[in-house]
Amino acid sequence: MSDRDAALTAALDDLAAEILFPPTPLLADAVVASLLEPGRGGWWPRPASLARALVLGSAATVLVVGVVGAIGIGLGAIRINLAESPLPTPVGSVPDRGYGQPVSMEEAKNAVPFEVRLPGDPELGDPDKVYLAPFPSGGTVTVVWGDRPSFPADDEGIGLVVTQFRADIGPETFEKMILEGTEVESVTVNGHPGWWIEGGTHAFFYRDASGEIVDTTLRLVSSALIWDDGVVAFRVEGAPSLEAAQRVADSFR
Amino acid sequence: MYRSRGVEGCPLSDIELMERARRGDVAAYEELVRRYEEVAFRTAFLVCGDADDARDAAQEGFVRAWRALPRFRSGAEPRPWLLRIVANAARNRRRGSSRQAALGLRLAEDPLSGGAAPSPEGSVLAGERRETLLAAIERLRPEDRLVISLRWFAELDEAAMSAVLDIPRGTVKSRLSRAMGRLRDEVGPDV
Numbered sequence: 303m304s305d306r307d308a309a310l311t312a313a314l315d316d317l318a319a320e321i322l323f324p325p326t327p328l329l330a331d332a333v334v335a336s337l338l339e340p341g342r343g344g345w346w347p348r349p350a351s352l353a354r355a356l357v358l359g360s361a362a363t364v365l366v367v368g369v370v371g372a373i374g375i376g377l378g379a380i381r382i383n384l385a386e387s388p389l390p391t392p393v394g395s396v397p398d399r400g401y402g403q404p405v406s407m408e409e410a411k412n413a414v415p416f417e418v419r420l421p422g423d424p425e426l427g428d429p430d431k432v433y434l435a436p437f438p439s440g441g442t443v444t445v446v447w448g449d450r451p452s453f454p455a456d457d458e459g460i461g462l463v464v465t466q467f468r469a470d471i472g473p474e475t476f477e478k479m480i481l482e483g484t485e486v487e488s489v490t491v492n493g494h495p496g497w498w499i500e501g502g503t504h505a506f507f508y509r510d511a512s513g514e515i516v517d518t519t520l521r522l523v524s525s526a527l528i529w530d531d532g533v534v535a536f537r538v539e540g541a542p543s544l545e546a547a548q549r550v551a552d553s554f555r
Numbered sequence: 556m557y558r559s560r561g562v563e564g565c566p567l568s569d570i571e572l573m574e575r576a577r578r579g580d581v582a583a584y585e586e587l588v589r590r591y592e593e594v595a596f597r598t599a600f601l602v603c604g605d606a607d608d609a610r611d612a613a614q615e616g617f618v619r620a621w622r623a624l625p626r627f628r629s630g631a632e633p634r635p636w637l638l639r640i641v642a643n644a645a646r647n648r649r650r651g652s653s654r655q656a657a658l659g660l661r662l663a664e665d666p667l668s669g670g671a672a673p674s675p676e677g678s679v680l681a682g683e684r685r686e687t688l689l690a691a692i693e694r695l696r697p698e699d700r701l702v703i704s705l706r707w708f709a710e711l712d713e714a715a716m717s718a719v720l721d722i723p724r725g726t727v728k729s730r731l732s733r734a735m736g737r738l739r740d741e742v743g744p745d746v
Contacts, residue, residue, distance in 0.1 A: 310739055317685050318707040320663045324606035329592040333617040334585050 401444040401463075402435030410434050410443045416468055416534045418443050422553040425450055426462065440468035453540055462550065465537040489527070489544065491536075491551045496529025498544045527551060573633045577624045587633065588617050594634075594709060595641045598719055601704045602645035604659050612648050616641030635718035638711070642719040660708065662689065691741040699734035706731060 410432050411418045420429070431446040444465045449455035453462040487498040526539045527547035536554075541547035567575070567583070569590065575583035595616060600609035620640045627636060662685055692700055705711045705719060716731075717724045 306739060307735070310735065310742070313684065313688055314703070314707045316681075317662075317688050318710070320685055321660050321689075321708050322663050323597050323600060323660065323708075324609075326593040326596045327610045327613075329596070329610070329614050329617060330585050330588040332614050333588050333621075334581060336614070336618045337581060337584075337621055 401431075401433035401446070401465075402442065403433060405432055405434045407432050407445075414441045414443055414466075414468075416440065416466070418466060419534070419536075419554045420445060421464065421550045422555045423550055425452055426550070442467040452546060453542070456540070460540060462538070462540040464550070465539070466534050468534065487544070489529075489548075491527065491529035491548070492531070492554070494529050494531045496527060496551075498525070498527050498547065500525040500544070569633050570630060573624075573627065574629065576621070577627060577629070584621060587637075591617075591634065591637055594711075595638060597709045598638050598705065598711070599641050599645035600659070601701060601709055602642050602719070603649040605648075606659075608648040609645060612645035613641050616644040619644065632714070635715045638715050639718035639721065642721075660689070660704075662686065688742060691738060694741055695734065695737060698730070699737055702727070702731050702734045703738060 405413070407418070407429070413434050426447050429445040430448045433444040433446070435442040435444065442465060444463060446460055447453065447462040448459050450461045455461045487500070489496050489498050525541060525543075525547070526537055527541065527544065527550075528535070528537045529551070530536070536551070538547050538550050541550060567586070569587065572583045572587045572590075576587060592613065595613040596609055599612040599616070600606060603609055603612060616637070617640075620637050623640065627633070662682075692703060695703070702716070702720065705716050711719065713724050713727050716727045720727065720730075722730070
C-alpha cells in the first residue's frame, strides 16, 4: 500500500469514527408483531403443503405431523412445535415438578392474578386435587379429577386435567412438542381460537423468558384441547374425544 | 429485553438462534433481530438514503427473512443472508422513490476521537479534513459511494458486502479498490 493509500485509509477510519447515522429504530417489536399478525401469510415458516391445508380448512384444519417437518405454530402464550424425535432435553429445573404444589382451591385462587375458572359439567363435580406452580409469570393452576364415567382414569388415577395460566406472559411460553403421528386440529373454543391435539406422541413443557426449557417433567400426555381467551390460557387433557373436551370447555363458568 | 441463553447460561450464538428460529421459535428470531437491527438499518440507510425508508426496508427485510427461513442453509452465518434480504428491500424502496439517493450522513459536532486533546487549531484542521473527505465521498458515483460507505461506515466485512451488493467477494475487492482510487483523485492532496 502506498503512503497515499495508507493516508486515505487512515483518514477514512478517522472519518468513520465521527459519522452520525440517524438513530436506529427499535425494530424487533414491530417485526414480531408483523409475524403474529393474521393475514400476513402466517408467522411460522411453513411448507406449501401446510399453507394449503390452512387455507383450505373452513371449519377445522387438520395438520398431520410427520410430513411437514419441523415447524412451529402458536397461540398466545402457547406454542406448538412440530418436530421429529427425539424430544428436547430439558436444561433447567423447577422446585416443584409436574403440576406443582398441592393446594386448596381457595389458596390457588388467592395466589394467581387471574380468575380461576372451572368446568360446570355436573358429572365432574368438585375437583379431586388442585395444584399451584410458580411458573410462568403469574403462576399456573392445575385442577385434577380422578376417574369419572366419561373420563376414565389412566394408570396414575387421573381422569381429567384442566390447567390455567396467564396468556400474556411475553417471551415465556408453554410448548407442546409434537412428534410424528400426532394430529393438530384448529378449532374454536367459546369463540376463541384453539387447538385439539390427538394421537401420536406429544409432550408438554415450559420454556422460560431466556428460552430454556425449565419444566423437566416433559410429560407425555394424551389428547389435549388448548385455547387462549387473550387473558388466560387453558388446557384440557384427558378427554377421550374433541367433543368431550369441547363439552368441558363449554361448561366453564 | 429478552436474551436467549445456552445450556451454560451463555448467550446463544447467532447460528444457534437461527437454528431455533428455523424450528419456529419466534423469541429466538426476535433476539436475532435485536442483534442485527442496527447494522440492518444502517445498511438499508446507505442503500436507499432515507431514514424512514430504511426503517421500513429493514423491518420488511426481517419479516421476509422469517418467511424464507426454510431456505436458509443450516449452520451458515446469518448476518450476510439477513443483510442481503434487507438490502434488496431497501433497493426496491429506492427504485420506487423519486428522491435522489445521497449519503445523507453528517459528522458529530463534538468529535469523540480518543488520544490527547488536540489544540484548537488542530481540531479545526481535523474537522475541515473530515468535511472535505465526506464531501468528496458524496461527489462519487453512487456505486463507489456505496461500497466505501458499507466498508467504513457500516463496517461490513467482505462476506456481508458481497451479500448486500449481490456480487462475488472478489468483485467486492476490485470494486472497492477502484472506488478508493477515484476517491483519492477526488480529494486530491488535501487529505
